[in-house]
Amino acid sequence: MHVPVRHIDPEGLHPVPGVLSHAVVVPEAGLVYLSGQVAWNQDGELVGAGDHGQQARRIVRNIDVALAAAGTDRSRVVKETIYIAEYRPEVAGPIIDALRSGATTPPPAQTMVGVATLYDPGFLVEIDVVATL
Template sequence: MAVEISNPAELPDPTGFGYSHVARVRGELVFIAGQYDSDAEGNPTGTDFAVQVDNAFSNLGIALRSVGLDFADVAQLRTHIVDHDLDKLAVLGKKIAALWGDRPPAQTLTGVAALALPGMLFEVDAVAVRD
């Protein structure tokens, strides 16, 4: 496998928060730009945070499949949440668990005041690996 996920025993287990400490990769790196909840014209479709998270990850999946990859090939995520709080972290954690189970990729979450477009509440970009 091109992505090996690990969590050193000397560090706290982060998987309950939807990430792993280390992603070791072998192969070609593929960078996926920030994906968000958008319609065909690129506008956010709603104001529900959970729906925006689902749609952003759906769009990430489309981008990955367009180059012959899938979620299992993701080594790192960067997530951005407008007005981040623990409730939003729980929504994100559930989505990460649904996609990666107990082997989530490395991730950095940033709480932000705003994103690129009005109405955007969530954005995710990724680094994936082709073996």
């Protein structure tokens, strides 16, 4: 059985054609999966060099754009995975603060993983989420 999916690369996010879709919607399951979002602007430029918290705030903005394009929002996130380069316990707080800013619902399931590096050494945080529609 073939389950139809919809691939979304919304305005406002840096396009990466042929590499990834920012969001994949599975309407039959009522789910949307986001690719890991990093702190880049729509032109692919790094935002918040050297600052985990500033990068997390940009990532939250990117997540909001992708989820809105899929027809949902952060209140519907059920799982988030956070990858942190140069992890130290003190950098987790600003990342969590950014993710919870404006939140009115209980936090989703979460996994936080310290990694040696992300695909580009300038990026310190990458977050992917799964949300319901």
